Amino acid sequence: MKKLFxxxxxxxxxxxxKPVLADEAYDWKSLNKIADTALQLAKQERFxxxxxxxxxxxxxxxxxxxxxxxxxxxHYRTLSNTHQNAQELLLDNKVxxxxxxxxxxxxxxxxxxxxxxxxxxxxxxEASIMETFxxxxxxxxxxxxxxxxxxxxxxxxxxxxxxxxxxxDLDNQRIKRMDEYISVVENQLFQEIxxxxxxxxxxxxxxxxxxxxxxxxxxxxDPSLLWVMISTGSIILLALSYAGVRKYxxxxxxxxxxxxxxxKE
Numbered sequence: 001m002k003k004l005f006x007x008x009x010x011x012x013x014x015x016x017x018k019p020v021l022a023d024e025a026y027d028w029k030s031l032n033k034i035a036d037t038a039l040q041l042a043k044q045e046r047f048x049x050x051x052x053x054x055x056x057x058x059x060x061x062x063x064x065x066x067x068x069x070x071x072x073x074x075h076y077r078t079l080s081n082t083h084q085n086a087q088e089l090l091l092d093n094k095v096x097x098x099x100x101x102x103x104x105x106x107x108x109x110x111x112x113x114x115x116x117x118x119x120x121x122x123x124x125x126e127a128s129i130m131e132t133f134x135x136x137x138x139x140x141x142x143x144x145x146x147x148x149x150x151x152x153x154x155x156x157x158x159x160x161x162x163x164x165x166x167x168x169d170l171d172n173q174r175i176k177r178m179d180e181y182i183s184v185v186e187n188q189l190f191q192e193i194x195x196x197x198x199x200x201x202x203x204x205x206x207x208x209x210x211x212x213x214x215x216x217x218x219x220x221x222d223p224s225l226l227w228v229m230i231s232t233g234s235i236i237l238l239a240l241s242y243a244g245v246r247k248y249x250x251x252x253x254x255x256x257x258x259x260x261x262x263x264k265e
Contacts, residue, residue, distance in 0.1 A: 027064055028115045031057060035111040042090065042104040045097055050104065051090040054083060071114070078164050079114065082107040102157075106164050113168040122165040126213045129158045133206060140198045145191055152185065170215060178212065181205040 034057045041050040071079075086103040089095045112121040132155045139148035159182075166175060184190060184201060 027060070028111075031060060031064075032111050032115045034060065035108045038086075039101070039104045039108045042101050047090045047100060051087060054087045054090070054107075058083065075114065075168050078167050079110055082110045082164050102161060105161055109162060109165040110168060113165040120165065120169060122162040122169075123213055125158060125162055129155065129162075130209070130213075132158060133202075133209060137199070137202050137206070140195055140202060143195060156182070166212060170212065174208075174212065174215070178205075178208050181208060 034053055038050045038053040038057070041047075041053065082103075086100075086107040089100050089103045109120070109122045132151055135151045136148055136155060139145075139151055181201070181204065185205070190198065190201070
């Protein structure tokens with residue numbers, strides 16, 4: 001009976017752990033490493049080698065069974081588009097080195113977003129993006145339209161790098177709201193409205209921008225891992241309780257025997 005009880009507990013534990021182990025069966029870590037190496041080569045302006053690695057990435061990717069529950073159609077398109085764009089720019093002699101590295105960075109961040117359960121690489125760009133946005137607000141307060149346009153373009157360049165990655169990690173509604181704010185600021189009419197209205201628009205936009213990065217921080221705890229921990233803890237607690245009950249019953253059964261023996265003495 002005791003062996004059967006512990007066998008059931010082990011089976012329950014394996015049932016909860018199995019989904020976590022199954023996710024690791026996909027060789028995403030290897031793909032992540034290939035993407036990172038391709039980016040590092042591009043930064044060294046070894047573009048031909050970087051392009052060869054992207055081809056190798058495509059081969060290795062095709063070897064992975066694509067389960068739509070793991071990789072949605074939208075995510076697949078995002079990955080394919082950033083991969084294709086990076087590959088095309090790497091082999092184009094008319095494209096600047098900066099643009100080539102930027103395209104590789106986009107691709108690298110997307111692959112990482114596919115792999116990382118929390119703290120994706122794109123979230124590390126929060127400081128630079130928020131700093132640029134803060135400068136935009138200062139430009140509006142000072143009434144410097146020329147500096148504002150320069151800083152806004154810099155903000156757009158940075159945001160564009162992480163945009164494909166947040167499409168993987170965040171819900172579409174949040175992304176659409178941010179797109180709407182950007183469209184308003186991009187419109188030429190934005191420069192014609194009063195500075196107070198510009199400041200109000202940027203303040204609302206900043207709230208939404210901060211929410212994007214806050215959302216990633218909220219997702220740091222892996223629900224599947226927490227479930228395994230809770231399940232494991234429950235099973236251990238159940239085992240200890242079972243052992244305690246058996247010990248108590250054993251002591252209770254031995255107590256009358258001791259009393260009988262003492263009375264005979």
